[in-house]
Amino acid sequence: MSRIVSEKSITVVGAGLAGCEAAWQLAARGTDVVLYEMKPVRRSPAHQSDRFAELVCSNSLRGDSLHNAVGLLKEEMRRLGSLILRAADATAVPAGRALAVDRDAFADHIHQAIESHPRIEVRSEVVEKIPDGENLILATGPLTDSALAGDIQRLLGDEHLYFYDAIAPTLYADSIDYDVVFRASRYEQEVEGEGDYLNVPMGRDAYYEFVGALLAADTVELHEFEAALYFEGCLPIEEMARRGRDTLAYGPMKPVGLIDPRTGKRPHAVVQLRQEDKAGVLFNLVGFQTKLRIGAQRDLFRTLPGLGEAVFARFGSVHRNTYVNAPRRLAETLEVRDRPGLFLAGQMAGVEGYVESAALGFVAAINAGRRARGESVVLPPEETAHGALLRHLRDSDPNHFQPMNVNFGLFPLLPDAPRKQKKRDKNEALAQRALAALEGYAGEIGAPV
Numbered sequence: 153m154s155r156i157v158s159e160k161s162i163t164v165v166g167a168g169l170a171g172c173e174a175a176w177q178l179a180a181r182g183t184d185v186v187l188y189e190m191k192p193v194r195r196s197p198a199h200q201s202d203r204f205a206e207l208v209c210s211n212s213l214r215g216d217s218l219h220n221a222v223g224l225l226k227e228e229m230r231r232l233g234s235l236i237l238r239a240a241d242a243t244a245v246p247a248g249r250a251l252a253v254d255r256d257a258f259a260d261h262i263h264q265a266i267e268s269h270p271r272i273e274v275r276s277e278v279v280e281k282i283p284d285g286e287n288l289i290l291a292t293g294p295l296t297d298s299a300l301a302g303d304i305q306r307l308l309g310d311e312h313l314y315f316y317d318a319i320a321p322t323l324y325a326d327s328i329d330y331d332v333v334f335r336a337s338r339y340e341q342e343v344e345g346e347g348d349y350l351n352v353p354m355g356r357d358a359y360y361e362f363v364g365a366l367l368a369a370d371t372v373e374l375h376e377f378e379a380a381l382y383f384e385g386c387l388p389i390e391e392m393a394r395r396g397r398d399t400l401a402y403g404p405m406k407p408v409g410l411i412d413p414r415t416g417k418r419p420h421a422v423v424q425l426r427q428e429d430k431a432g433v434l435f436n437l438v439g440f441q442t443k444l445r446i447g448a449q450r451d452l453f454r455t456l457p458g459l460g461e462a463v464f465a466r467f468g469s470v471h472r473n474t475y476v477n478a479p480r481r482l483a484e485t486l487e488v489r490d491r492p493g494l495f496l497a498g499q500m501a502g503v504e505g506y507v508e509s510a511a512l513g514f515v516a517a518i519n520a521g522r523r524a525r526g527e528s529v530v531l532p533p534e535e536t537a538h539g540a541l542l543r544h545l546r547d548s549d550p551n552h553f554q555p556m557n558v559n560f561g562l563f564p565l566l567p568d569a570p571r572k573q574k575k576r577d578k579n580e581a582l583a584q585r586a587l588a589a590l591e592g593y594a595g596e597i598g599a600p601v
Contacts, residue, residue, distance in 0.1 A: 161186050162287040162520055165279050165300075167204040169236050169506050170498030170513030171291035172262050176235040177517035179271035181598065183524065187266065190278040190297060203259035204266055205236070213240055213507050216251040218583040219576055221558045222507055225537035226251060227583075228590055229511060232599040235265060236510040282307065286493030287524045289516050293509075294473040294499045301474050307491060308481050319504075319554050320440040321449060322428055322466040323459070324561055328435070332458030333425070338409030349426055350435060352456050353412040353419035359401060362455065366393050369448040372469075388442045388470050404439025423456055430547055434465055434561040442468040463575070465559040466504075477553050478502035478545035485519040485529050486512060486542075495520045502545050504557045511538055511558075518597050530596045533589040534564050535582075 160183075164175045167189035175185045192202040200206070217223040229237045243257040266272055280299035282290070292300060328350065336347035354362065371390060392399050401407070405421040412419050428434035442449060446467045454462050476482065478501055481489060486501055488494045497516035498509035515538060519529050532538035540562040548554075556562070563582050573581075593599075 160184070160287070160524060161273075162289065162524055163188065163283055163285075164289045164291060165283070166290065166292040166498070167191075167266065167274070168291060168293045168498060169205050169262075169510040170293070170516075171289070172205045172266055173234060173236050173510045173513035174289050174291055174497055174517035174520075175266060175272050176269070177233075177514055178521050179269050180233070181521055183271065183521050185272045187272055187274050188277055188279050189274065191276070193276055194278050194297070201256075201259065203256075203263045205239070205262040206259050207253070207255045207506065213251040213253065214505070215249055217249055219579045221537055221540075221560045221562075221579075222505070224583045224586055225507055225511055225541075225558050228537050228586065229507070229514065231587070231590060232514065232594055232597075234510065234514060235262060236507075236513075239265070282491075282494065287520060288493060289495045289497055289513075289520055290500065291497040291509075291513055291516070292474075292500060294475070296474040296500065304474075304476075307488070308476055319466070319469045320437045320442070321453060321464055321468045322434050322436050322556070322559075322561075323425075324463045324465055325433055325435055327459075327461050327463040328425070329458040329460065332414075334413050336410055336413075349424045349438070351410055351412075351419075352423035352425065352458050353407075353410075353414075354405070354421040354423070354457060356420040358457065359405070359421040360397060362452075363393050363397050363400060365452055365455065366390055366444075369452055370445045371443045371448075372445055388444075388468075389440050390442060390444060426552070428548075429544075429561065431565060433565070434559075436552075437468070440468055441470050443470055444468070465561045466557055473499065473555065475500050475502050475555050477550055479548050479550040479553055482545060484531060484542055484546045485523075486516045486545075487519065487523075493520075493523065499555060502553065502555050503541055504555045508541060508558055511541060514538075515542065530593065532593045535589040536586045536593070537563075539589075540564075 162178055162183055163186045164171050165188045167187055175187045178185050189204065214222045216226060218227060226237055239258050239261040240251055240253050242261055243253045245252050245254055267274060278297060281303040333350050333352050335350055337349060367390065389400065392403055401421045405423055407419045407422040410418060410422055424438040425435040426438050428436045449467050450464060454460055476496060482496060482501060483489055486495045486497060488496065495516040497513040501512050503509060503512060522529055531542065534540065534543050537558050541558055544556055544562045560579055560582055566581055569578065
């Protein structure tokens, strides 16, 4: 639908979940929006319809309980007036404790809301370069058109835009058995202070048993558009293992320079765990990017010494994705540091998941709208799920940055929490603190809590 928009309109590129949420929030606050969407002129390899906000991988928006972080994030979005959550709740189908939707009805709901809004002009065009001017939100998703991705790469620099996503599993530090796992860096006598890694030692028999189980485990089938993404720097561990039983022991599981303090000897193989966050709540399994199914990952990695009770914050994956090195390139407002007025939203900004993408669309819209009106920026408190996502984008190690789903490991620690507090009780306390903190933010941005 073509409409006359004001000179102070804000441009949004991409009508996925993040772009639709951004356009809706701006329009709901009285701002004119020009929304560019390349469908139906062109579709990405993953899309099958011409509707906005198409869910292409799953009809599940994951857990809907406050005892998990994505459930909390969805509740925050409901309280902030999210279009995406309104559509999801209206088109929900039975799925136990998860929020699943009728995908066609979900997309129709959002498409109609956007098309019928008097302040949103939709333009069906392929955007091949970053539009000129200020007041712009890019929300083009993980399969950004190659021409536009190239223009973004020219702006950010080759080393700060990624076209694949090789993610290793991440687990909670308090679920590791430290009687087995030891802290050390390779050749520790050459390193001052405490070692930088946790190390899972394995004997010869345990290693070969692990490799056998790895090769037999169930994997996720590749989409056609993902088939050519493997290269030597991001091979899944199961692909490496297929090259020979000893490949991992000479690759990501090499024990060189490490001595197990329990035996005084070098293990046959080692899995290294790298700290993922400043607080030391999360640890990443180094080099363990994988296409194994989630259940297979959970079962297999819990066979590793010291990880028998491991609780995972994120499972591994390898798939096509376009995202920026957020800690280096984005301000906490989601504004590109080198291009004032240009905001990134959705997975491109450095998160995983439909819900997380929509949440960033909301935050980008609030910040872009306030900037365009000359108002001061208001950020969601770090105690909220929205704030925790922004905290991840701001504080992650830029040398090892990877997109992540929301999880309670990203939240600030609870003060004076019992050391051995049950996970469910801890999560409940984090959720209640988040919802209390959300009220002030909602009031400042005029959200209809």
